[in-house]
Amino acid sequence: MLPRDFYNKDTVTVARNILGKRIVRKIKGSVMAGIITETEAYRHSDDPASHAFGKQTDRNKVMFGEVGHAYVYFTYGMHYCFNVVARHSNIKAGAVLIRAIEPEKGIKKIQKNRGITNTKNLTNGPAKLTQALGITKEHYGVDLTQDSNLYIEDGIKIKKIYDSPRVGIKKATDKLWNFKINIEKN
Numbered sequence: 032m033l034p035r036d037f038y039n040k041d042t043v044t045v046a047r048n049i050l051g052k053r054i055v056r057k058i059k060g061s062v063m064a065g066i067i068t069e070t071e072a073y074r075h076s077d078d079p080a081s082h083a084f085g086k087q088t089d090r091n092k093v094m095f096g097e098v099g100h101a102y103v104y105f106t107y108g109m110h111y112c113f114n115v116v117a118r119h120s121n122i123k124a125g126a127v128l129i130r131a132i133e134p135e136k137g138i139k140k141i142q143k144n145r146g147i148t149n150t151k152n153l154t155n156g157p158a159k160l161t162q163a164l165g166i167t168k169e170h171y172g173v174d175l176t177q178d179s180n181l182y183i184e185d186g187i188k189i190k191k192i193y194d195s196p197r198v199g200i201k202k203a204t205d206k207l208w209n210f211k212i213n214i215e216k217n
Contacts, residue, residue, distance in 0.1 A: 063137030083124035110158035
């Protein structure tokens, strides 16, 4: 598992550094895992698109807490999104949205959870990812640095990171805080 100090850096740095790492989800004896291929950084007072921009609320309070914990929220009345609390200790809040993974293990279970067999669009979006891995509000605040049913571990070496504007926001669209990698297939 990635140690807590991995997340104790600038949120944008963590959003880049977590690419290529492996997210692991265990459910009733089965293991699903995939390589993180897309992330977005959301900071605090300099980021009007962040849930933590205004003030601390019941919804975002984990973003103000200890780094390395899961921030899971419900959006559009039907989807969950999975974030990792990450920020330098001199910043009040921050989190990295995990937008996409490349499935590696438990693909049949992931397909069943998503209700599709097409592997191209299986986990290429934040709501698809949480549905595929069975991540829900029950994971809000989970310590990802401890052995549990959800954590992030070391993964693969990456060659190139692509940065672009974040997706689906209306504020702070000038920040190039969406990061992606391509995984070469043999």
